[in-house]
Amino acid sequence: MILESLKQQLLLTPYLAIALTLSAFFLGNYLFQKMGRPTWCPGILLAALLVGLFLGLMQISYQEYQQGAAWLVALLGPATVALGVPLYQQMHHIRRLWRPILLTLPLAAMLAAFYSVFLAWLAGGSSVLLASLAAKSVTAPIAIGITEQLGGQIPLLMGGLLITGVMATLWVNLLCRALQITDHRVIGFALGINGHAIGTVRAFEISPTAGAFSSLGMGLTGVFTALLLPWAWNLLGLAVVA
Amino acid sequence: MSVIKGFLFLLGFLLLGDVLAALFNLPISAGVLGMLCLTFWLLVRGRMQEDLQAVAQPLIGLLALLIMPGVVGVFFVAGDYLDQWLAIFLALVIGTCLSVFTTLVLMSKLTPTASKQETAEDVQS
Numbered sequence: 001m002i003l004e005s006l007k008q009q010l011l012l013t014p015y016l017a018i019a020l021t022l023s024a025f026f027l028g029n030y031l032f033q034k035m036g037r038p039t040w041c042p043g044i045l046l047a048a049l050l051v052g053l054f055l056g057l058m059q060i061s062y063q064e065y066q067q068g069a070a071w072l073v074a075l076l077g078p079a080t081v082a083l084g085v086p087l088y089q090q091m092h093h094i095r096r097l098w099r100p101i102l103l104t105l106p107l108a109a110m111l112a113a114f115y116s117v118f119l120a121w122l123a124g125g126s127s128v129l130l131a132s133l134a135a136k137s138v139t140a141p142i143a144i145g146i147t148e149q150l151g152g153q154i155p156l157l158m159g160g161l162l163i164t165g166v167m168a169t170l171w172v173n174l175l176c177r178a179l180q181i182t183d184h185r186v187i188g189f190a191l192g193i194n195g196h197a198i199g200t201v202r203a204f205e206i207s208p209t210a211g212a213f214s215s216l217g218m219g220l221t222g223v224f225t226a227l228l229l230p231w232a233w234n235l236l237g238l239a240v241v242a
Numbered sequence: 243m244s245v246i247k248g249f250l251f252l253l254g255f256l257l258l259g260d261v262l263a264a265l266f267n268l269p270i271s272a273g274v275l276g277m278l279c280l281t282f283w284l285l286v287r288g289r290m291q292e293d294l295q296a297v298a299q300p301l302i303g304l305l306a307l308l309i310m311p312g313v314v315g316v317f318f319v320a321g322d323y324l325d326q327w328l329a330i331f332l333a334l335v336i337g338t339c340l341s342v343f344t345t346l347v348l349m350s351k352l353t354p355t356a357s358k359q360e361t362a363e364d365v366q367s
Contacts, residue, residue: 017311025307044306044313051310052317062318069311076308078252078301080273081259084280085298091285100352108345116337125329133333137341140309141271156323159316160334161309167338175343181350190345194338197305204302219274226270 007058017068024050039170042198045162062155076141083200083215090212093185101189101216108193109221112137113229132156134229136164139196142222149230165198172199184210192217248297255280 010016028047035041055065087094094101117134125133132152135143140161147157172190181187188210191199196218203214259275262268268275284290323330 021307021311025310042306044310047307047310048313048317051314055314062315065314066311073308073311075301075304077256077273077276078249079305079308080271081252081255081276081280082294082298082301084255084277084284085290085294086302087277087281088284089290091281097353100349103352104345104348108341108348111344112338112341115340116333119332119337120326120329123326123329123332125326125333129323129326129329133330136334137338139274140312141273145271153319154312155315155319158309158312159320160330162313162316163334164338167335168342171339171342172346175339175346179346179350181346183350183353186346186349186353189349190342193345194342197309201306215277219277222274223270223278226268226274 007060011060011064011068014068014071017065018072020051020054020065021047021069021072024048024054039173040166042166042169044198045166048162080139080141083219086204086208086212087215087219090209090216093209093212094216097185101220104189105193105217105220106224109137109224110228112194112221113225127151128153129156131233133160134233135225136160137168137194137196137221138225139218139222142226143196146226146229150233161196162198165195168195168199169202185213188213189217192219193221196221244293244296245300248291248293248295251291251294252276252280252297252301255283 024047025043027050028045029043031046032038032041032043051065054060055062113134113136116136117130120130120133128151130152131150132147132154133156134150134152135146135157138146140158143157143161144154147154168191172187172195176182176187176190184207187206188203191203191210192214195202195214200211200214200218204211255276256272257276258279259272259277262275262279263270263272280294284294
């Protein structure tokens, strides 16, 4: 009983949720280092598991946690804006490559959504599932907006985003080796288009150039998908009904 | 102090993005619009703003932390979607593989090979 009222007391302020998020983040990173930095299991996945486990054990609902964590997540806005800084610093690289960038981006961003929706549809995924996974390669703040428009589920989207980010870093790693691609501009761009913020975090580990191209790929994919996907979705929806 | 000043800059551009999105009814998030405006402003200015640089680097390092709370939600809805695991697996694992492959092939076919200096810069990591 005392524990229960103590829990209620602690949940009145966002501090418990924030402290929990930060501790899980550090612990997740620590475990990630201990495991030898495996690409298939990033620190963020471990951290999310730890938080989930804690919430389950303490019988705290996800909504209660989310309310507190929202204070931290609010920083996502300014952090997205901050990506303009590396973008500017690497502008000389980008300027030199404007042609391949403009040619690759629309097709790559469109296909990123198309492949997954098509495959899920083939396997008999429900319309809610399709709508939740369509924006899987788009950075979280934009993807949430798109998914709401399409009628998808936000928690499912966030899980999809995480797995997509992990898969993108994994596949970029494997395919670059297979195709013998070593150009950091190409690697970074592929990470940003397909792996959004998680790919971008990985790209900054590779080099500042890769990071800047990843930020660019992520930003452009977000803008492009936000503009086109809801529109394409309506067309597709009509086609299915007819 | 300069970190706080830089942060205020970021908030200014974020709000600008918000205003633009509302004015022109754009379906793009305020953050991305703010990012584009910030890049554009720096390009016009022609040089880096020190305060911005001081805050941008650590904040970008936090991206993974900021996404993490949202990810936790998936554990609470995962049960509802277990019967559709094949669709989810195909979409996320195979779909991402295909789109990464397409991007890499397109981009590397279209990109002129890096100059010697760039390659040297790239090799070190």
